[in-house]
Amino acid sequence: MSSESPPPLFERMSSLLDPGRIMLWAMSHYIQVFGETILKGQLLAPFTQTQKLRDEAFGRFWIDFTTPRQMSSDPNNTEIPPPVGSSALIPPLLRTASGVVLDIGPGTGTQMPLLTSPSITALYGPEPCTSLHGALRAKAEAEGISSKYHILSTGVAAADLVPALRKTSGVVDAYDADPAAGIFDTILCVRVLCSVPQMEKTVDELYAMLKPGGRLLVTEHVVNSWRRAKGSFVARVVQGVYTLLGWRWFIGDCALDRDTEAVLRAAGGGDGWESVELERSFEWSAMPYLSGVLVKRG
Numbered sequence: 001m002s003s004e005s006p007p008p009l010f011e012r013m014s015s016l017l018d019p020g021r022i023m024l025w026a027m028s029h030y031i032q033v034f035g036e037t038i039l040k041g042q043l044l045a046p047f048t049q050t051q052k053l054r055d056e057a058f059g060r061f062w063i064d065f066t067t068p069r070q071m072s073s074d075p076n077n078t079e080i081p082p083p084v085g086s087s088a089l090i091p092p093l094l095r096t097a098s099g100v101v102l103d104i105g106p107g108t109g110t111q112m113p114l115l116t117s118p119s120i121t122a123l124y125g126p127e128p129c130t131s132l133h134g135a136l137r138a139k140a141e142a143e144g145i146s147s148k149y150h151i152l153s154t155g156v157a158a159a160d161l162v163p164a165l166r167k168t169s170g171v172v173d174a175y176d177a178d179p180a181a182g183i184f185d186t187i188l189c190v191r192v193l194c195s196v197p198q199m200e201k202t203v204d205e206l207y208a209m210l211k212p213g214g215r216l217l218v219t220e221h222v223v224n225s226w227r228r229a230k231g232s233f234v235a236r237v238v239q240g241v242y243t244l245l246g247w248r249w250f251i252g253d254c255a256l257d258r259d260t261e262a263v264l265r266a267a268g269g270g271d272g273w274e275s276v277e278l279e280r281s282f283e284w285s286a287m288p289y290l291s292g293v294l295v296k297r298g
């Protein structure tokens with residue numbers, strides 16, 4: 001957490017390679033999709049259907065990346081490993097979600113086991129990468145929340161999301177009558193603000209869609225603020241190197257260098273939050289994290 005002390009130098013240095021390993025993993029899926037497309041005779045597809053190929057490759061990578069690995073050689077042991085590293089920041093936050101919940105970019109539904117509380121009345125998951133929807137549906141079934149989890153084939157931009165919500169249910173009726181009423185009691189941003197096309201605009205729209213008193217729960221990797229006491233100039237340079245090597249291209253438009261905290265704090269005109277409790281973790285690394293809760297002024 002924010003008070004954590006950095007690990008020894010060797011561990012810090014070797015952790016700088018972690019994003020590289022992730023990128024190579026994603027790259028291998030991209031090469032595979034690229035190769036399959038060429039073998040099917042669609043020689044121009046890499047140029048004419050670039051985004052489709054990238055989405056397909058990212059979808060396959062993310063399914064692979066989020067599939068739990070077996071902990072023991074016993075094939076009957078299906079125990080899921082406990083969360084470690086940045087993943088350990090997520091459960092205490094998400095377990096506080098309640099009411100009508102927006103789960104932005106749920107991916108394969110990795111966080112769903114944390115969203116089974118009866119105090120959650122409905123969940124909406126806008127996930128533009130439709131090749132992940134099968135896994136997402138299966139996870140909702142497995143967690144017994146399929147009747148209240150609505151998967152939406154859209155991004156989180158209000159211009160797309162609000163019409164999609166109107167088609168799904170009456171959840172926007174009060175908002176349509178008076179936008180100040182908002183829509184959601186809780187909004188979850190877990191490793192997703194790094195990928196949305198226009199973060200400032202998106203965060204302002206999320207703020208508008210929160211009900212007064214509503215809570216935004218955040219766990220996001222962010223730019224290494226190397227000027228902060230615990231930041232690292234080397235890790236900031238490494239973030240730049242991975243970006244130049246194509247991180248965004250292979251990892252679904254994810255940016256390593258967003259100042260998410262500044263954007264979140266500024267939402268609602270800067271005075272829009274009743275309370276902001278944000279912490280930084282792993283500030284010495286190429287993937288520092290921001291996590292916490294922002295409560296909209298009532």
Ligand SMILES: C[S@@+](CC[C@H](N)C(=O)[O-])C[C@H]1O[C@@H](n2cnc3c(N)ncnc32)[C@H](O)[C@@H]1O
Pocket residue numbers: 062104105106107108109110111126127128129132154155156157190191192195196197252
């Ligand atoms: C790094 S994954 C995180 C998935 C999930 N939140 C988790 O913690 O496992 C980012 C997800 O955001 C989705 N995404 C990207 N742009 C988005 C957008 N504009 N609106 C909603 N989701 C988006 C991606 O398709 C992907 O599933």
